[in-house]
Amino acid sequence: MVKKLAELQTQLAQLQKQVSRQELLNKIVQAMRGTLVLDEILQITVNQLRDAFGVSRCLILRPKEGKPELVCHVLADTSGDGGEDFIGVSCNFCSYHYQTLARGKLAFVSNIGDSLPTHIKQQCEDSSVQAILAAPLQYQKSYLGAIGLHQCDRSREWSVDELIFVQEVAGHCSVAIHQAQLYQQLQIELAERQRAESQLQASLQQKEVLLSEVHHRVKNNLQVISSLLDLQSLQTQNLDTRQMFTESRNRIKSMALIHEQLYRFSTPAGINFAKYIYNLSSYLLKTYAVNPNNIRLQLDLDDVILNLPTAIPCGLMLNELVSNALKHAFPGNRKGTIFVELKTEGNQINLMVSNDGVRLPENNEFFQNKSLGFQLVKAWVQQLQGQLSIESSPITKFKIGFSELEYSA
Known part of the structure; x- marks a missing residue:
C-alpha cells in the first residue's frame, strides 16, 4: 500500500512538472506571438528562457554569412560580467558544433573542464562559463541559428526534461523567426512598392503637366492661325470669300476648343x-x-x-x-x-x-x-x-x- 502510494505521488509530481512545463511553454509562445518584429521575438525568448532555466546567460546566435560560425545576436545576462560585449562575437563552442546543430541535434557540456578544444575552453573561461547548452533553430530545412544557455556560477547537469523543453522552445522560436522574417520581407517589399508608386505618381504628374502645356501651346497656335485668317478676310470685299474664311476659322476654333478643354478640364x-x-x-x-x-x-x-x-x-x-x-x-x-x-x-x-x-x-x-x-x-x-x-x-x-x-x- 505504501509502495503504491509512493508511486502515485511520483506520478503526480511528474504530472505536475509536465503541467508546469507546459504552462511555461505556453507563456513563452504567447509572448512570442505578441509581435512580428524579429528583434522583439528574440529578446522575449532569451528573457523567458533565462528566467525559466535560472541560467546566468541566454543567447540567440545567428549564422555568419558565408562562414560556418554562429554569432551572438541577442542576449539576456544576469552574470554581471559585461554581457553586452558578446553581441556580434562568434561563439566558439557553437561554431565548433555548427554541423551538429545544423542537423537538428543538441550540443551541451556539464563542465567546461571536460575534453574540449583549447580555443573553446579559453573563450569559456574568459566569459566565466562553466556549463553550456546549445539548441538548434530550424524551420523545415532552413538553419536559422541556435539558442545558447550559459551557467557561469557552477557546473550543471542538464536533465532530460530540460533538454526536451529547450528543444520545444527552440521549435516555436524557429517558427516565430520565420514568420517575422516573412513579415520583414513583406514590409520591405511594401515600402519598395510604395516608393515605386510614389515615383510613378510623380512621373505621371510631371507628364500631365507637360501634356497640359502641349495642349495649351497647340490651342494658342490655332488661335494665332484663326486670327491671321480673320485679318486676311478683311483684305477682301467679296462676301463669298469672307464666308470661306469664316468657315475655316470655325473649323480651327472647333479644334482649338478641344485642346483648350484638354488642358483646363480634362480627365485621364x-x-x-x-x-x-x-x-x-x-x-x-x-x-x-x-x-x-x-x-x-x-x-x-x-x-x-x-x-x-x-x-x-x-x-x-x-x-x-x-x-x-x-x-x-x-x-x-x-x-x-x-x-x-x-x-x-x-x-x-x-x-x-x-x-x-x-x-x-x-x-x-x-x-x-x-x-x-x-x-x-x-x-x-x-x-x-x-x-x-x-x-x-x-x-x-x-x-x-x-x-x-x-x-x-
Whole structure:
C-alpha cells in the first residue's frame, strides 16, 4: 500500500512538472506571438528562457554569412560580467558544433573542464562559463541559428526534461523567426512598392503637366492661325470669300476648343464632350450673330468622355452640321430651334443634329459632293468608323453612330 502510494505521488509530481512545463511553454509562445518584429521575438525568448532555466546567460546566435560560425545576436545576462560585449562575437563552442546543430541535434557540456578544444575552453573561461547548452533553430530545412544557455556560477547537469523543453522552445522560436522574417520581407517589399508608386505618381504628374502645356501651346497656335485668317478676310470685299474664311476659322476654333478643354478640364480618359458641345454651339451662335430671340439651341446630352482621336473628328463634324443649320435653316429672321443630342447605348455613341427650320431639299448643294462641308462630314464619319443617316422630313436630322477610337501606337 505504501509502495503504491509512493508511486502515485511520483506520478503526480511528474504530472505536475509536465503541467508546469507546459504552462511555461505556453507563456513563452504567447509572448512570442505578441509581435512580428524579429528583434522583439528574440529578446522575449532569451528573457523567458533565462528566467525559466535560472541560467546566468541566454543567447540567440545567428549564422555568419558565408562562414560556418554562429554569432551572438541577442542576449539576456544576469552574470554581471559585461554581457553586452558578446553581441556580434562568434561563439566558439557553437561554431565548433555548427554541423551538429545544423542537423537538428543538441550540443551541451556539464563542465567546461571536460575534453574540449583549447580555443573553446579559453573563450569559456574568459566569459566565466562553466556549463553550456546549445539548441538548434530550424524551420523545415532552413538553419536559422541556435539558442545558447550559459551557467557561469557552477557546473550543471542538464536533465532530460530540460533538454526536451529547450528543444520545444527552440521549435516555436524557429517558427516565430520565420514568420517575422516573412513579415520583414513583406514590409520591405511594401515600402519598395510604395516608393515605386510614389515615383510613378510623380512621373505621371510631371507628364500631365507637360501634356497640359502641349495642349495649351497647340490651342494658342490655332488661335494665332484663326486670327491671321480673320485679318486676311478683311483684305477682301467679296462676301463669298469672307464666308470661306469664316468657315475655316470655325473649323480651327472647333479644334482649338478641344485642346483648350484638354488642358483646363480634362480627365485621364479624355474630355467631357457634353461640355464641349455646349461651348462650341454657343461660340457658333455668337459667330453667326444669331438673334437669341429667333434661334434657340436645345441640348440633350449624356455625360460622355471621349479621347483625343475620337473628339477631334467628332468636334469638326459637329461644327459643320451646326454651322450649316445656322446658315441655311433660318432665312429672313425665321424663328426655330437647333437640337443637339448625344446619347450612349453600351459602347455605341449616337450624335444627332437637327433643326425645325427650312427643310433641306435633296438637291441642296450640301448633299452634293460639291459641298466641302458634306465631304468633310462623310470623311470624318469614315474616320470614326461610324454610320451616317440623313432625314429631311418632317425636320432635317443628321444622325451619326460611332464607337470611341483606340489610340494607335
